[in-house]
Amino acid sequence: MSAFSRRGRATCLAAAVAAVTLVAGCGNNGVSTGSSGGVVQLSMLTGFTGPDEASYQALVTEFNQSHPDIHVTMTAEPWATVAQKLPAAWATGGGPDLATPSSDPGSIFNYIKTNSALPLDSAVGTGSGQIDSSAFPSVVRSAFTVDGKLYAVPANMATLVLYYNKDMFAAAGIKTAPTTEAEFIADAKKLTVSSGGKVSQYGLSLADNNTIQMWPILQWMSGGDIVDSKGCATVNSAASISALTQWSQLVIQDHISPIGQAGADADTLFSSKKAAMEINGPWAASGYTSAGINLGMVKVPVGSAGPVTLASTVPLMVERNGPHTAQAEQFLAWYTGKTAQLKFSQISGFPPARTDLGSALSGNATVSLFASALSDAKLYLAGLPESTSIDSDVYVPMIQRIERGANVASATASAATQINKLTGCAS
């Protein structure tokens, strides 16, 4: 073979490699969406990777069976992954048709700001096939309504209740679960066991980072708060300072809870029978039962400000520039309808995201407990576009400082200044 032909073949080979390399960089982003055989394919990205994923999948399966012209494919990835992928995916129009952007309801503002989320107003109504937002809990409806437009529906709804270990209560001679803040504090102290300066059992398991928030409930019980409806800080109000002082002293001096726990650490402490009480949501119940805990659940004890607990909801949104927004809205209408929500409650143990199913839940004590707390529940930093920054940059570090002995008045004053700067509150 001549040198020329060898060179020619090598040139062709190199050109082919270059072409293949270029073409390989031009694939799709792995999102399957479109129509096939008259069936509209919708993709839904969620962060439900926990034990509750099966409940969501069951709902999606039922929708697909009852809607032969639409097929929804739900995928679940860790929340951090969803948060990294979704903004760019929706901004470039290549993302999933439906998504739960974060477990933080405040995350919807990031997508509204970038015009990535579809306003759902045209699909809202009380008729068949419409999203009945009037049935949502009012805190959820207002949190997902921005400038008069509804941008998300609740993918789930949860409230926090007090979990307690009945065996530990019995061993401490406590006959009933606490119903008032005074009983709560007394029980937490009594259930804390230490010897030689080392705590072997904590009365309460509190988390301060990477967790569903527990500390705001302790503030709300006594009339404290973090931010008012105008976006101005109230974390330094007299009631807040009093509540934070009381509970931080219980942690620092009475050692009722370890400090610096992440949410997972707090759960581990309770499930390993090293803590007698924990404030948590419905997702935790099955795990604690499996861990062999003689589990009791009651509503969060009532403080001087009346009954209160924290509500949690995950927003479910539609991509604004997606090709099948009408079908996506149809899915949301079905998903938030009575039949689907009732079924979801029955299989997941979560309360329904509607307020008009009370009597239908009476057979399930656990669901009824969480649902009954809904009327007293508040969302954490609801409706604030800056909620993510306030949480990570201000509130969590403030609680961590207070737990480590910082002066409550000065820590809350500093936090209030930062919050007002973020929200633009002038007062």
Added chain:
Amino acid sequence: MTSLNPSSGAPRRRPRRRFNSAYLFVAPSVVLIAVFIAEPILQSAWMSLHDWTIGSADNPFTGLANYRSLWQDSRFWNALRVTAIYTAAVTVGQVGLGLAIASRLRRTTWYSSLLRTAYFFPFVASLVVVGIVWKFLLDPQVGLIDAWLGDLGVSNPPQWLQSTSLALPTVIVVGIWKNVGFTMIVLLAGMQQVPADLYEAAMLDGAGPWRRFTAVTLPALRPALLFTTLIATITGLQLFDLVFAMTGGGPVFSTESVVMYLYQKGFVEFQMGYASAIAWVLFIIILAVSAVQLRVARNRDGD
């Protein structure tokens, strides 16, 4: 004699250029580098000059505003301080300890081979896995280390990762433990390149073990020491995985590194313009520190 001056003859024919197929062979690499390295670097520089939010239709040009904000951002300065402390401590610890271990394990025996493997093993493991394992070991409630300290009679074992004063030193120790094996192996390889006759000559001159180490081993190891110091410094300045897995940057930002803060701004708050500015400041710092280290090493070589 006829002149052979080429300029005086017929017009010179320009040599025909032939297409070199080598260009096609390097084309894939050039394309990949251009698309995945060069373009993102230039793009990040451009983004750092804008109020750039992921997905936003409007990303206004703001000039150096992001850099000016960075200058006044106390959280950035805290992250820079944390990163500097971590880098300095880990570099000194990793290179110093690696050198000491390499010196002790220089002779090849069955137990020194075993120990070399043991020291090198953590380097092979993923940094995130190492972080998670140490987080469990150091947990004050369910961790082995505090349990052992309790068994030894320590009534209040340290809250290694929950204390604002202990969290960073703890992460530093884990960082050194993780990478000391790599430094040891590089220095060990360098030591085994030192000619034995240099040591023999030094011994004949009456040099003791310490003198032989400082006069023979260390000068011979200079390239290896420079390499390991440079790698440890750059890796330290890029600190992310370990703190992400062990502390998440807490408590109260006491372990938040520059890259951790960059991640928070860019991928949690979607402020890509600000995050790009952080990345460029970090890039310049790494470039400057590396240049200083190389200059110092060259000056010493010149001595």
